[in-house]
Amino acid sequence: MYSLIIRRLTALTLVLSLALLVACGSPNNEAASGETSLAPSSSAAESQAASGGSAADELGKNGPITIDFWHIQATIYGEAIKEMVAEFNKEYEGKIIVKETFQGTYADLNKKIRAALQGGGLPTVAMAYESDTLEYMKADQIVPLDSFIADPANGLSQADLDDIMPGVLARQRIPAYEGKTMSWPHGNSAMGVYYNIDLLQKAGIEKPAQTWKEFEQQAITIAEKTGVPALVIGNGTGSATYGGTFRTWLRTMGVDPIAADVSSVNLDNPEAIELATMMKNLLDKKAIVMAEDTEQEFTNGRAAMEIGTTARTSSKLELVADKFKWGVTLIPQGDASSQKTELYGGNQVLFKSTPEQELAGWIFLKYFAGSKAQAIYAAKTGYFPATKSALETDLLKTNYTDNPQKQQAFDEVFPYATIDVPTAARSSIEEAVNFAVASVLAGKASPADALKKAQADATKALADFK
Numbered sequence: 001m002y003s004l005i006i007r008r009l010t011a012l013t014l015v016l017s018l019a020l021l022v023a024c025g026s027p028n029n030e031a032a033s034g035e036t037s038l039a040p041s042s043s044a045a046e047s048q049a050a051s052g053g054s055a056a057d058e059l060g061k062n063g064p065i066t067i068d069f070w071h072i073q074a075t076i077y078g079e080a081i082k083e084m085v086a087e088f089n090k091e092y093e094g095k096i097i098v099k100e101t102f103q104g105t106y107a108d109l110n111k112k113i114r115a116a117l118q119g120g121g122l123p124t125v126a127m128a129y130e131s132d133t134l135e136y137m138k139a140d141q142i143v144p145l146d147s148f149i150a151d152p153a154n155g156l157s158q159a160d161l162d163d164i165m166p167g168v169l170a171r172q173r174i175p176a177y178e179g180k181t182m183s184w185p186h187g188n189s190a191m192g193v194y195y196n197i198d199l200l201q202k203a204g205i206e207k208p209a210q211t212w213k214e215f216e217q218q219a220i221t222i223a224e225k226t227g228v229p230a231l232v233i234g235n236g237t238g239s240a241t242y243g244g245t246f247r248t249w250l251r252t253m254g255v256d257p258i259a260a261d262v263s264s265v266n267l268d269n270p271e272a273i274e275l276a277t278m279m280k281n282l283l284d285k286k287a288i289v290m291a292e293d294t295e296q297e298f299t300n301g302r303a304a305m306e307i308g309t310t311a312r313t314s315s316k317l318e319l320v321a322d323k324f325k326w327g328v329t330l331i332p333q334g335d336a337s338s339q340k341t342e343l344y345g346g347n348q349v350l351f352k353s354t355p356e357q358e359l360a361g362w363i364f365l366k367y368f369a370g371s372k373a374q375a376i377y378a379a380k381t382g383y384f385p386a387t388k389s390a391l392e393t394d395l396l397k398t399n400y401t402d403n404p405q406k407q408q409a410f411d412e413v414f415p416y417a418t419i420d421v422p423t424a425a426r427s428s429i430e431e432a433v434n435f436a437v438a439s440v441l442a443g444k445a446s447p448a449d450a451l452k453k454a455q456a457d458a459t460k461a462l463a464d465f466k
Contacts, residue, residue, distance in 0.1 A: 058356075060095035065360040067124035069100045071186075072109050072346070076314055078102055080380035084373045088364060096360045105239070106132070106346065107427070117141055124353055124361040127346040130422030133183050134176060136349060138424075143350040144180040145172075148362040156366070163387045164369070171347060171419055176262075183347035185369040187383035189311035190417035191248050191342040192409055193332070197325035199304040202226050208305060208329060212252070215332040216278050222304050223287040231282070232303035235290040236438035243430025245307065246437050247420065248342040249275055253334030258421040258429070258462075265429060265462060267436070268455035271334065276440045276447035283441055290441070295319065307331055309344050310409040313382030317403055328405050329412045343417035345383060382406065384414050428461035 059065055073081045085100045101123075103109040110132055116122040117139050128136065136142045149155050161169065164185065172183045195208050203225040209215035219230035234240025247257045253271035258264075282288040291297045298306035299319035310328060320326055333339055348368065350361045367373055371389040378385040379399040390396055400407040423429070436454035439445040445453075 059092075059360060059363075064093075064095055064097045065356050066097045066099060067357055067360050067364065069098050069364065070103045070109060070112070070123040070126040071100060072103060072106055072127055074102055077311075077381050077383075080377050083380070084368060084376055087373070087376070088367050091367075092363070096363060098364055110135075122351045122353075124357050125348055125350055125364060127186055128183060128349045129346055129426075130171065130174060130176075130183075130419060131424050131426045133347065133349055134422060135424050136351075137177070137182060141352050142182060143352055143358055143361075144182060145184060145350065145362065145365070146181050148359075148366075149181060154359070154363060154366075163371070163389050165384070165386055165388065167343060167418060168386045171343070174419075174422060176422055183349050184365040185374075185386035186346050186348045187311070187377055187381070188343060188345040188386060188414075188417075189309045189383050190344055190409075190413045191245070191307065191331055192310045192328045192413040193330070194298055194306045194308065194312075194316060194326060194328050196298070196301065196304045197327060199226050199228055199301070199324070203304075207327075209332050210330075210336040212249075212275065212278065212332045212334060216282065219282050219287040220285055223285065226304065228301070229289040229303045230287045231305045231307065232289050232291050232294045232297040233279075233307070234294060235292050236434060236441070238292060240292050240294065241430070241434040242437040243432075243434035244342070246272075246275065246433050247430065249331070251340055251342070251420065252331065254338065256421070257433075258423060260421055262421060262423050262462070265455065265458040267433060267458055268451045272451050273447045276437060276451065279437070280440050280443075280447070299323070309382070310384070310413055311344065311382040313403070313406050313409055314380065315382070317405065326405065328409045330416060339416045341413060341417050343419045378406075382409070384410055423462065423465065425458075425461045425465035428465070429458045432457035432461060 069085070071078075071081055081100055085098050088098055089096070103112055106127075106129065109127065113122065113126060113132075113136070117136070122141065133142065149161075165188070168185050168188055171188075172181050172185065173179075193208050199222065200206065200208070203222040205218060205222065209218045222228070222230035234242060234245070236242055250257050250267075250272055253275065255266055255269055255271045257266055259266070279288065283290070289297065289303060294303075294306050294308060295312060295315065296319075297303045299316060301324060313328060316326065316328075330339060331341055348365055350358060350365060352358070353361070369386050371385075371387045371393060374385040374387050374390040375393040375396045377383055378390060379395050385391060385396065391400075400410070432454045435457070436445075436450040439450045440447050
């Protein structure tokens with residue numbers, strides 16, 4: 001099974017690379033305007049290459065180098081970050097001190113970094129999605145990592161690079177980065193479907209449907225035979241919006257919502273209308289229920305299924321406990337012979353600073369993506385490990401054996417996960433999609449009219465970010 005997964009991941013990496021071959025960045029002009037740029041600094045790796053020896057040996061010579069790490073991880077995810085940072089600080093005691101700071105949501109973090117781009121106070125390392133990285137590249141404030149990776153003393157060997165999951169490594173080197181490695185792995189998850197085995201069996205169903213057509217009938221059957229809604233979805237507000245979810249569902253139908261060259265969007269099409277119509281139909285039949293906290297509905301047995309990030313497998317284990325049997329698998333597809341889902345989870349970027357801080361930041365990035373730290377992260381959370389070797393650690397072997405849903409997610413969901421085409425306009429596009437789907441579900445607009453408006457609004461957003 002493991003070799004099959006790796007082959008599938010490798011194949012998906014090739015698909016991702018081809019799909020993004022002509023992608024180009026569409027940075028956020030608002031973030032780029034008026035920023036205060038640091039003068040370009042020579043990287044610590046380049047300085048080391050010129051002088052010989054290991055620059056890391058010099059760290060701490062005049063006291064430990066302190067670096068700031070901004071992230072969006074709270075609860076069990078934040079606890080994992082604290083443990084990983086504590087382990088790092090212990091290992092590099094006297095040389096490097098990492099100060100981790102929770103900064104809220106990705107939107108909150110991006111807002112604070114935008115402010116720092118203009119007024120100063122950037123962290124050394126921060127979490128970032130591809131769209132964020134493109135924005136920071138426009139501001140010329142992040143460090144390409146290739147010289148660090150190639151450094152003979154503090155870099156990575158080919159074996160180290162081969163140890164990183166292919167799809168994960170591909171995220172750090174998308175074509176829009178112009179041949180450079182502009183980020184490094186943090187954590188990865190994917191969109192999957194959680195299902196209540198007991199409720200499905202009560203309805204005479206063994207496992208969630210493989211296609212959307214099958215799912216629509218299955219959902220009606222579950223609601224009729226159990227009296228419980230088949231699926232809980234967000235209510236369109238806060239973090240429970242439809243933008244990213246619907247865009248991923250559209251990808252399963254063989255439609256690319258954003259063109260590979262970021263020149264256009266495709267939201268007004270028969271497949272999108274079919275999906276929106278299905279959602280409205282199931283909502284009217286009470287086979288779908290909306291909630292702000294979908295996890296609470298699922299884990300308390302008030303919905304048979306929930307579609308969401310596999311990063312929540314650990315919280316599901318805690319919240320469900322022994323209430324019912326459950327599993328997690330791939331979301332329904334438009335065509336079961338061509339399977340795909342969304343790859344979630346942020347990366348990490350290194351901001352420009354002094355050569356010493358940049359080197360310290362790189363050493364932290366390298367440690368964070370290593371097997372020891374990734375095993376801790378995967379064991380404590382539902383994130384997938386970035387490295388293959390993490391799967392061979394005693395910690396993760398035991399954790400996956402004790403928690404088979406984590407192994408199931410790794411086997412049945414992760415192999416089909418890829419990122420969508422990155423663009424700095426992603427948030428605006430998802431807002432347009434969310435408004436369209438919410439309008440349909442509220443009965444305020446037909447699927448055709450709502451998606452036509454989403455097409456126009458998203459097209460404008462894409463143009464605004466060019």
